[in-house]
Amino acid sequence: MAAADWGGKADHLAGERATAQFDVDGMKVAWAGSRHAVEVADRMACLVASDPVFRKDTRTMLSRKELFKDTLKKAAHAWKRTVELHLTEEEANLLRLYIDQPGYVDLHWVMFVPAIKGQGTEEQQKKWLTMAYKFQIIGTYAQTELGHGSNVQGLETTATFDPSTDEFIMHSPTLTSSKWWPGGLGKTSTHAVVYARLITEGKDYGIHGFIMQLRSLDDHSPLPGITIGDIGGKFGSGAYNSMDNGVMRLDHVRIPRDQMLMRLAQVTREGKYVHSDVPKQLLYGTMVYVRQTIVADASRALSRAVCIAVRYGAIRKQFGSKAGGPETQVLNYKTQQSRLFPFLASAYAFRFVGQWLKWLYTDVTQKLESKDFSTLPEAHACTAGLKSVTTSATADAIEECQKLCGGHGYLNSSGLPELFAVNLPACTYEGDNVVLLLQVARFLMKTVSQVASGKQPVGTTAYMGNIQHLMQCKSVVNTVEDWLNPAAIKEVFEARALRMAVNCAQNISKAPSQEEGFSELSPDLVEAAVAHVQLIIVTKFIEKLQEDILGHGVKEQLQKLCGIYALHLIHKHLGDFLSTGCVTARQGSLANERLGKLYAQVRPNAVALVDAFDYTDHYLGSALGRYDGDVYSALYKEAWKDPLNETVVPDGYQEHLRPLLKQQLKLSRL
Numbered sequence: 001m002a003a004a005d006w007g008g009k010a011d012h013l014a015g016e017r018a019t020a021q022f023d024v025d026g027m028k029v030a031w032a033g034s035r036h037a038v039e040v041a042d043r044m045a046c047l048v049a050s051d052p053v054f055r056k057d058t059r060t061m062l063s064r065k066e067l068f069k070d071t072l073k074k075a076a077h078a079w080k081r082t083v084e085l086h087l088t089e090e091e092a093n094l095l096r097l098y099i100d101q102p103g104y105v106d107l108h109w110v111m112f113v114p115a116i117k118g119q120g121t122e123e124q125q126k127k128w129l130t131m132a133y134k135f136q137i138i139g140t141y142a143q144t145e146l147g148h149g150s151n152v153q154g155l156e157t158t159a160t161f162d163p164s165t166d167e168f169i170m171h172s173p174t175l176t177s178s179k180w181w182p183g184g185l186g187k188t189s190t191h192a193v194v195y196a197r198l199i200t201e202g203k204d205y206g207i208h209g210f211i212m213q214l215r216s217l218d219d220h221s222p223l224p225g226i227t228i229g230d231i232g233g234k235f236g237s238g239a240y241n242s243m244d245n246g247v248m249r250l251d252h253v254r255i256p257r258d259q260m261l262m263r264l265a266q267v268t269r270e271g272k273y274v275h276s277d278v279p280k281q282l283l284y285g286t287m288v289y290v291r292q293t294i295v296a297d298a299s300r301a302l303s304r305a306v307c308i309a310v311r312y313g314a315i316r317k318q319f320g321s322k323a324g325g326p327e328t329q330v331l332n333y334k335t336q337q338s339r340l341f342p343f344l345a346s347a348y349a350f351r352f353v354g355q356w357l358k359w360l361y362t363d364v365t366q367k368l369e370s371k372d373f374s375t376l377p378e379a380h381a382c383t384a385g386l387k388s389v390t391t392s393a394t395a396d397a398i399e400e401c402q403k404l405c406g407g408h409g410y411l412n413s414s415g416l417p418e419l420f421a422v423n424l425p426a427c428t429y430e431g432d433n434v435v436l437l438l439q440v441a442r443f444l445m446k447t448v449s450q451v452a453s454g455k456q457p458v459g460t461t462a463y464m465g466n467i468q469h470l471m472q473c474k475s476v477v478n479t480v481e482d483w484l485n486p487a488a489i490k491e492v493f494e495a496r497a498l499r500m501a502v503n504c505a506q507n508i509s510k511a512p513s514q515e516e517g518f519s520e521l522s523p524d525l526v527e528a529a530v531a532h533v534q535l536i537i538v539t540k541f542i543e544k545l546q547e548d549i550l551g552h553g554v555k556e557q558l559q560k561l562c563g564i565y566a567l568h569l570i571h572k573h574l575g576d577f578l579s580t581g582c583v584t585a586r587q588g589s590l591a592n593e594r595l596g597k598l599y600a601q602v603r604p605n606a607v608a609l610v611d612a613f614d615y616t617d618h619y620l621g622s623a624l625g626r627y628d629g630d631v632y633s634a635l636y637k638e639a640w641k642d643p644l645n646e647t648v649v650p651d652g653y654q655e656h657l658r659p660l661l662k663q664q665l666k667l668s669r670l
């Protein structure tokens with residue numbers, strides 16, 4: 001695909017590609033999940049890359065208004081193409097992904113529709129989803145308020161039932177109850193699922209979801225009682241500023257009773273509150289769904305940054321050998337490899353754990369449908385934990401990739417500033433990462449206490465059942481080669497995670513109350529949660545390697561990447577491994593030695609490993625990451641697109657620059 005995109009020009013990276021020791025097409029299948037997935041992704045990426053409406057090369061130079069209008073244009077054109085080409089849901093989702101411009105459609109498909117699916121009755125789904133699927137209405141997810149985001153139970157918007165008219169009165173009683181942040185709310189959405197405190201018969205039943213129409217379907221003006229607008233510019237040029245995150249205040253707005261999402265709980269005609277026999281946590285189900293998709297987004301964002309940094313690192317040369325030989329490709333510097341290759345390995349690790357998480361989510365959803373709620377806590381812990389660890393690592397890595405590309409990485413034309421700015425908020429939206437890790441910790445503390453009372457844990461905490469062994473085992477690693485053994489790696493990750501969790505549980509039990517102990521220990525709990533989540537990622541990578549993986553050398557490369565992922569974590573978190581007694585200082589240095597050897601083995605394959613992500617130049621959007629490696633011509637060409645270069649002498653010369661220069665000249669002649 002990328003080769004077609006490159007169109008037969010000189011391939012400055014041909015030498016790099018020739019050194020690859022594996023079948024890149026086979027790796028593309030392993031990355032995408034199936035041959036079919038590669039094929040559909042290729043078709044959709046090409047469709048976007050070849051359509052001038054989807055151009056994005058001057059996006060960072062647009063004003064906010066122009067950018068927003070451009071987003072509306074792209075979204076409308078994408079919908080037109082979806083209808084004209086009869087795209088399937090899978091194809092349409094990919095089309096949206098490759099357009100690569102945050103906009104109201106994301107909230108419509110990723111949150112509004114799933115919220116109604118998860119929390120609406122069959123009748124409500126039929127009514128609202130029929131319109132949503134045809135884009136007769138545009139929806140958003142209005143949960144967060146000016147005063148509360150993380151603490152969902154603290155939201156203040158009220159939905160008071162009025163039995164005399166069979167309506168809910170939706171109201172923002174305070175400034176802090178203003179809805180704040182929902183994407184698409186500011187200027188686009190006609191409807192929203194609004195979260196509000198349900199009050200009936202004088203009693204507050206807590207947060208529930210309601211479908212509200214916000215704007216007229218004739219002229220788009222806000223409906224009476226609704227004040228609505230955009231919350232203002234955000235971090236970075238271009239980037240998330242294409243999204244109209246909004247503010248909304250409600251002044252006693254009436255909606256029919258049947259617009260309360262009634263799958264989990266109902267209010268009868270008389271105003272009686274009735275709760276269904278499903279756990280109330282299903283109210284949070286949309287967040288579980290989206291967190292799961294965000295893990296896949298993180299691996300994609302990280303792989304884009306790594307692709308840019310690896311290709312550029314192979315082109316960029318600095319310093320020669322002392323003997324006056326050719327200059328060195330910066331990718332050959334060991335420091336560059338030790339900073340960059342863990343990200344390459346992480347991109348693959350996050351991709352595979354994301355594929356597994358998707359499976360877990362589907363499995364849990366099927367169980368919920370047959371009223372088996374037993375796996376819900378684990379699904380919550382896994383989605384919260386993986387969303388948190390993968391997005392934090394991705395944001396840090398994109399920032400580091402900018403530095404890995406030196407000065408040119410700081411240019412918008414490198415694609416990295418925008419990539420960073422768009423993905424940074426993933427650490428916050430759908431749950432602040434620390435808040436989510438504390439949820440994982442809560443789940444771990446419960447599991448430790450269940451294990452202590454003899455219950456056998458299952459799923460991703462099954463390892464905790466092996467407590468006798470894991471609390472006292474010592475790693476058997478004795479040579480550098482021993483760190484190639486997946487069982488040896490898994491054992492130390494399991495022992496570290498369990499010991500950190502048990503330490504926390506023991507320390508909490510010494511506190512005056514469970515709550516005080518949890519609060520006091522929260523920094524340690526966050527670290528224990530990270531250790532558990534990293535164990536999941538390592539385990540799923542190892543399990544992936546046990547599958548049938550086709551293609552010459554593909555499995556071998558993945559084994560190396562899996563080793564890098566695990567060993568770089570041992571190196572980075574050596575303090576944890578040492579203090580919990582899982583590895584000795586000598587074993588830690590053997591791990592580091594092994595890591596250095598793995599970097600050297602990956603080096604000749606690095607460019608091919610990023611080619612396997614199969615990104616078009618359009619999607620990558622980077623002068624540094626071009627498939628053909630023609631970096632300098634691209635940088636030079638991009639510079640001239642800047643509005644400052646529209647005139648040779650800049651605007652402002654006559655008013656500010658000329659008088660200054662003249663004045664100084666006059667003074668110097670005195």
Ligand SMILES: CC/C=C\C/C=C\C/C=C\C/C=C\C/C=C\C/C=C\C=C\C(=O)SCCNC(=O)CCNC(=O)[C@H](O)C(C)(C)COP(=O)(O)OP(=O)(O)OC[C@H]1O[C@@H](n2cnc3c(N)ncnc32)[C@H](O)[C@@H]1OP(=O)(O)O
Pocket residue numbers: 097100101102103106110141143144149150151152153183281282284285287288290294297376377380422423428429430431432435436439442
């Ligand atoms: C968009 C760009 C597109 C293209 C551009 C290109 C690239 C960009 C890349 C990708 C982007 C694509 C898509 C992104 C999509 C969306 C992003 C945009 C929009 C973002 C939207 C939002 O942010 S919506 C708002 C999200 N808000 C939150 O997440 C709030 C976080 N807070 C909470 O979840 C909860 O309040 C809490 C869990 C922290 C605490 O709740 P509380 O009720 O107080 O709970 P506890 O007392 O702690 O727990 C009670 C029990 O309930 C269990 N629990 C909690 N949560 C859940 C759950 N979700 N599921 C199941 N169970 C849950 C908890 O464990 C407790 O259980 P016990 O058994 O222990 O009692």
Ligand SMILES: Cc1cc2nc3c(=O)[nH]c(=O)nc-3n(C[C@H](O)[C@H](O)[C@H](O)COP(=O)(O)OP(=O)(O)OC[C@H]3O[C@@H](n4cnc5c(N)ncnc54)[C@H](O)[C@@H]3O)c2cc1C
Pocket residue numbers: 107141142143144147148149150151180181182183240245425428429430431432433434435438
């Ligand atoms: C780009 C973007 C898009 C968004 N889109 C939407 C949307 O479409 N719909 C929507 O409803 N919302 C949306 N949001 C809002 C988002 O979900 C919230 O910002 C998020 O849940 C975090 O909540 P907060 O802003 O209240 O952070 P806060 O909770 O105020 O966090 C501030 C700090 O306090 C810390 N903290 C908070 N609670 C605890 C605790 N218990 N223990 C320890 N530390 C704590 C956090 O770690 C953080 O460092 C969006 C946000 C962004 C940035």
